[in-house]
Amino acid sequence: MTVSTTARAGVNKTTAKRSSFLRHTTALFLILAGGLAVVLFSVKYQVHDLETEHQRLVSELDDERRALHVLRAEWANLNDPIRIQALAEHYLGMGPMRPLQVMSVSGVQDIPLRLMAEPFDGEVVNDTP
Amino acid sequence: MIRHDPNQQEISFEALDPKRIRIEGARKQALEQGQTRLLVIGVMCCLAFVVLGARLVDLTRHGKDGVAKWHAWTAAQSKPNVVARGEVHDRNGNILAITLPTQSLFINPKEIRSALTGAEAADRLLTVLTDLNRKALIKKIEGRGHFVWLARNLTPEQVWDVNKLGLPGFKFRNEERRVYPHGATFAHVVGYTEVNGRGIAGAELEFENVLGSQGTDVDLSVDLRVQAILHEELIKAQEEFNAKGSAGVVMDVNTGEILAMASLPDYDPNIPRQSKGSPGFNRATLGVYEMGSTFKLFTTATALDTGTVSLTDGYDATDPIKIARFTISDYHGKKRWLSVPEILTYSSNIGTAKMAIDMGKEKQKEYLSRFGLLKASQVELPEVGSPLFPSRWGDISTMTISYGHGIAVSPLQIATGVSAVVNGGVMRQPTVMKVNEKNRTEGQRVLKPETSFAMRALMRKVVRDGTGSHADIKGYLVGGKTGTADKQVAGRYDKKALVSSFVGVFPMTNPRFVVLVMLDEPQGNKATYGYATGGWVASPAVGRVIERMGPIFGIVPDAALPEDEIKIGHPMYLPEPEKSGRTAMLQGGVTHAAY
Numbered sequence: 001m002t003v004s005t006t007a008r009a010g011v012n013k014t015t016a017k018r019s020s021f022l023r024h025t026t027a028l029f030l031i032l033a034g035g036l037a038v039v040l041f042s043v044k045y046q047v048h049d050l051e052t053e054h055q056r057l058v059s060e061l062d063d064e065r066r067a068l069h070v071l072r073a074e075w076a077n078l079n080d081p082i083r084i085q086a087l088a089e090h091y092l093g094m095g096p097m098r099p100l101q102v103m104s105v106s107g108v109q110d111i112p113l114r115l116m117a118e119p120f121d122g123e124v125v126n127d128t129p
Numbered sequence: 130m131i132r133h134d135p136n137q138q139e140i141s142f143e144a145l146d147p148k149r150i151r152i153e154g155a156r157k158q159a160l161e162q163g164q165t166r167l168l169v170i171g172v173m174c175c176l177a178f179v180v181l182g183a184r185l186v187d188l189t190r191h192g193k194d195g196v197a198k199w200h201a202w203t204a205a206q207s208k209p210n211v212v213a214r215g216e217v218h219d220r221n222g223n224i225l226a227i228t229l230p231t232q233s234l235f236i237n238p239k240e241i242r243s244a245l246t247g248a249e250a251a252d253r254l255l256t257v258l259t260d261l262n263r264k265a266l267i268k269k270i271e272g273r274g275h276f277v278w279l280a281r282n283l284t285p286e287q288v289w290d291v292n293k294l295g296l297p298g299f300k301f302r303n304e305e306r307r308v309y310p311h312g313a314t315f316a317h318v319v320g321y322t323e324v325n326g327r328g329i330a331g332a333e334l335e336f337e338n339v340l341g342s343q344g345t346d347v348d349l350s351v352d353l354r355v356q357a358i359l360h361e362e363l364i365k366a367q368e369e370f371n372a373k374g375s376a377g378v379v380m381d382v383n384t385g386e387i388l389a390m391a392s393l394p395d396y397d398p399n400i401p402r403q404s405k406g407s408p409g410f411n412r413a414t415l416g417v418y419e420m421g422s423t424f425k426l427f428t429t430a431t432a433l434d435t436g437t438v439s440l441t442d443g444y445d446a447t448d449p450i451k452i453a454r455f456t457i458s459d460y461h462g463k464k465r466w467l468s469v470p471e472i473l474t475y476s477s478n479i480g481t482a483k484m485a486i487d488m489g490k491e492k493q494k495e496y497l498s499r500f501g502l503l504k505a506s507q508v509e510l511p512e513v514g515s516p517l518f519p520s521r522w523g524d525i526s527t528m529t530i531s532y533g534h535g536i537a538v539s540p541l542q543i544a545t546g547v548s549a550v551v552n553g554g555v556m557r558q559p560t561v562m563k564v565n566e567k568n569r570t571e572g573q574r575v576l577k578p579e580t581s582f583a584m585r586a587l588m589r590k591v592v593r594d595g596t597g598s599h600a601d602i603k604g605y606l607v608g609g610k611t612g613t614a615d616k617q618v619a620g621r622y623d624k625k626a627l628v629s630s631f632v633g634v635f636p637m638t639n640p641r642f643v644v645l646v647m648l649d650e651p652q653g654n655k656a657t658y659g660y661a662t663g664g665w666v667a668s669p670a671v672g673r674v675i676e677r678m679g680p681i682f683g684i685v686p687d688a689a690l691p692e693d694e695i696k697i698g699h700p701m702y703l704p705e706p707e708k709s710g711r712t713a714m715l716q717g718g719v720t721h722a723a724y
Binding site: 062065066069070072073075076077079080081082085096097098099100101102103104107 | 211212223224225227229230308310311312314353354357358361602603604605676677679680681683684685686
């Protein structure tokens with residue numbers, strides 16, 4: 001192998017710079033890799049925790065949904081018109097509404113107004129025609 | 130030996146930096162080439178990693194098939210439906226059928242026997258599930274096999290109690306059970322499912338694909354409140370007149386939606402075995418009956434629409450019609466000339482038969498088919514009966530069919546046809562599906578609007594002055610038509626076995642609902658002076674249904690006084706007849722009816 005040292009003086013400066021740069025990048029990448037590893041590690045565990053939490057929530061949601069479903073069925077059961085009619089008749093003395101009890105909004109205005117029982121002193125109460 | 134060149138300087142090992150070594154000649158070239166290649170490969174590798182990285186991000190975000198994996202995963206984790214089968218709702222969203230998740234108890238006999246004897250295990254289980262048979266239980270536990278059902282569909286409390294016993298070999302399996310919260314009220318509309326959860330009757334069967342395969346809910350057109358009213362009134366009427374069966378339909382005349390439909394006797398869909406035999410038979414859609422005089426509505430509408438008669442015309446109904454070996458007579462004959470409104474009001478067979486002969490069988494057939502009475506109803510239910518009518522449609526058939534004998538249709542078909550008669554003359558197919566903006570149908574015009582308006586006034590007169598007066602309730606203008614037909618028993622008409630019906634419409638000035646009640650073989654009682662005709666047994670029930678359902682829909686009572694109805698200008702006014710009248714001529718060749 002023939003090694004020449006003729007251009008040594010010129011090269012020396014740049015090589016020194018370059019080698020220091022290389023050393024720095026290596027260190028930088030090492031730090032970066034280490035940092036990333038830490039971040040990755042923590043994210044992975046975070047994800048793991050979130051997944052557990054998610055699964056818990058999902059199963060909770062399913063339980064609630066199930067309960068809701070059953071409660072809706074129970075509500076439908078309690079909402080049976082025959083049952084409600086019997087209860088209304090027994091406890092409230094109510095009966096089916098008669099057709100003549102229905103009135104339109106315009107019909108309500110036809111109800112004659114009643115006179116106020118005790119008018120204030122000196123105040124004139126107009127009798128509605 | 131290594132020869133030292135005196136000109137060569139000593140280089141320390143540390144100084145042997147590759148960059149400081151200069152290589153010349155062919156070797157230098159080879160080295161540079163190698164470096165270039167290395168660079169190219171390096172760049173290519175980097176690119177490949179970039180591509181891989183991009184793909185990784187893409188897969189994470191969008192997944193293999195465009196759906197992110199975590200999306201699918203979440204969906205699989207949390208099912209939006211608790212149970213597989215969809216629910217059935219009424220038009221207001223009330224639940225009519227719902228599937229509940231339950232647990233069923235099964236045993237592995239071998240596992241039990243390793244710890245307990247059959248009698249011991251049975252006795253301990255019986256402390257919790259008291260209604261099991263001890264002998265059968267011991268037999269099951271001491272029997273063969275690895276899997277034996279002990280009790281199906283237990284309540285959560287029962288499951289808890291069994292688990293508390295801590296018996297070995299007793300296990301639970303998740304199952305589903307169809308529940309009908311309103312029991313028999315909706316029996317024939319909703320239908321029921323078999324043990325495995327497949328629909329086998331009513332809407333449950335008709336919409337099996339939607340409910341079962343897709344698991345989607347179905348919204349029916351029925352109204353829980355109206356159905357409860359109709360069902361209750363039908364039971365009352367059936368018990369009061371000791372009828373063999375009955376059917377009722379409430380329909381929206383403007384959409385064809387069935388708001389309520391009941392058929393008695395019925396069954397509790399929660400107990401499917403009750404549906405065996407007569408209770409499982411839907412008299413409203415599957416049963417076809419000779420409906421009697423309600424058919425006069427269609428005959429009169431046809432005669433008016435074709436211009437055969439006007440409201441002021443009439444026919445002589447003094448004497449019965451004698452044709453071949455048949456005699457057509459009136460039940461309570463007025464034995465005089467009757468105007469068209471009077472023919473309908475007093476339900477004259479003679480007058481109606483003459484009217485039918487006058488317009489001819491072709492027009493009669495055409496209009497009956499327009500009203501959907503000559504082919505099976507298109508309602509979305511599996512239980513639909515086809516109408517029966519003579520294949521040879523002669524003059525006698527024309528006459529008998531004009532008043533509803535010699536033709537058998539389902540009560541639902543009558544309700545549908547009457548809807549078209551009163552709603553302005555537009556025929557819409559009956560439906561059990563809730564009608565909304567999307568599936569609203571235009572319908573087919575079958576009558577001129579004027580004919581429909583005249584029919585409203587005629588039907589009002591029937592209730593005001595005629596056979597349907599028991600349906601005339603305070604507040605609403607009710608119109609309708611009674612129908613009473615002798616049933617055929619062993620090929621002969623039996624005067625004691627009747628099919629009595631009433632089809633009512635309200636409010637008559639702007640019809641919204643048609644209510645039909647039919648009683649199969651009702652018996653008259655003291656209150657009806659022994660009569661079991663439609664006017665006496667069916668029309669009061671219709672009146673009560675209308676009285677109770679009207680306020681639910683907020684229908685305001687008619688403001689006009691009863692005496693206003695017969696004044697000119699009122700929509701229910703009918704012109705005075707001219708006593709001239711028409712004469713129906715029988716054609717020469719009289720052919721016999723098929724029956």
